[in-house]
Amino acid sequence: MSAAVEQLLTALAAHVQTKSAEFGSLRIRTDNATLRRHSRDKSYHHESQRPRAVVAVASEAHISLVLSLANALKVPVVAYAAGTSLEAQATLIDHNGIILDVSEMDNVVAVHEEDLDCVVEPGVGWGELREHLKPTGLFFPPDPGAAACIGGMCGTNCSGTLAFRYGTMKDNVLSLRVVLADGTVIKTRNRAVKSSAGYDLTRLFIGSEGTLGIVTQATLRLRRIPTHSSVVIAQFPTLSASAIVVQRLVQSGAPFLRLEIIDDLCIKAVNTEIEDPARKFAELTTIMAECAGGSHDAVSEQLASFKQACGDGVMNLTVATNEEEAEHLWSLRKRAYFSATALRQHEVDKKFTVVVTDVAVPISRLVDILVATKKMIAEAQLVSPIVAHAGDGNFHCLMVVDDNDPAEIERATTVRDKMALLALQMEGTCTGEHGIGIGKIHLLEKELGHGAMQLMRTLKKALDPNNILNPGKVFHLESPSKL
Incomplete structure (x- = not known):
């Protein structure tokens, strides 16, 4: 262990012992299991390092203390909650550093129903927050990976399937409390929905991936749960045909709640997990939309717009008639990431991982980049489903690779870079929601x-x-x- 890290841990232990009332719940972990668990996140990158220690904190004061000491000793600190980041944001690249585990800071501090906002700590999962809010008839829109926590969601400016209507984290966070590198605690603004006071510090920290400060509280905008909704899927013979329809739908201005594309390969993977043949999906590229509003008429109007945009090229069109059917249709999208490796399950004695990457382009270029990406994948001889938050021009490749085949991983990273460069040529971005991390x-x-x-x-x-x-x-x- 480096001398600086040892000094840091000694100083922290002294505070725990002498000021137990304030710091007694701060825990320093150096056991192998904890260090191993905190040396990786959900990304495929292998450059991460095992931390020297994991410091589990339970309060803003704990974080302030850790950072003030770490800053004086120049010890690297990486914040960690659920470890679901896909570009290695929650890992160390310097083995002489520590992980700051904020997962125990998981309190919903306040819910202001009358103001449509709530205050939460960074270790709160968005799924748990949704359940907490259900009795109020309110919800928090961003919906990334299932286990993601608010702190990491702020760090990457994540979004998810509902961004088409409600925007990304930057559009749904009113204010933050942040601990800076030297231990100073700041509040970025008050709870008012509008403010012209000073620099927009809230947005400065959102998307900064924990490089400028560590979030200790977030005040989040809440929305009313739509009273009426319906899920519809439409299937097409090609990816380009579905993307053309999505362009029409976006340009029509219809306020869909969600607008997704799932390619035929992804549906093939999902079908491997469905035992009942009658419930399997036709293996065609599929558009999924959720129509929602304050009345049955509003939903019907959106459904009519959807059907009209599909035109004569649609091969199958299914509208859910009840909640169970809606859940079954939506399971297509929910299972996409976790079922991808099933496409290579016939290859025995291999360990597979999924190289996930995302880009986003203006909606007018979605067809072009999807067609080009399909060609890149085929030329690289890779197995890769494509799923898209198509309504905002964002899509993901789930490249299933042999974890023990460096050449295959290299082909995947080459495709990742080619995708990104093509997106930039189209005035898009190299990452729509996963962030930069180390991979980009x-x-x-x-x-x-x-x-x-x-x-x-x-x-x-x-x-x-x-x-x-x-x-x-x-x-x-x-x-x-x-x-």
């Missing part, structure tokens, strides 16, 4: 330009001069020409 550092300057990158480095150096907060993520502190 080399693409960020290509997207934003040298001037914007230097401005971000200036901000980082101002807020974290010792570079202790999630170092090596989003960008290198020095520009590539200086490395």
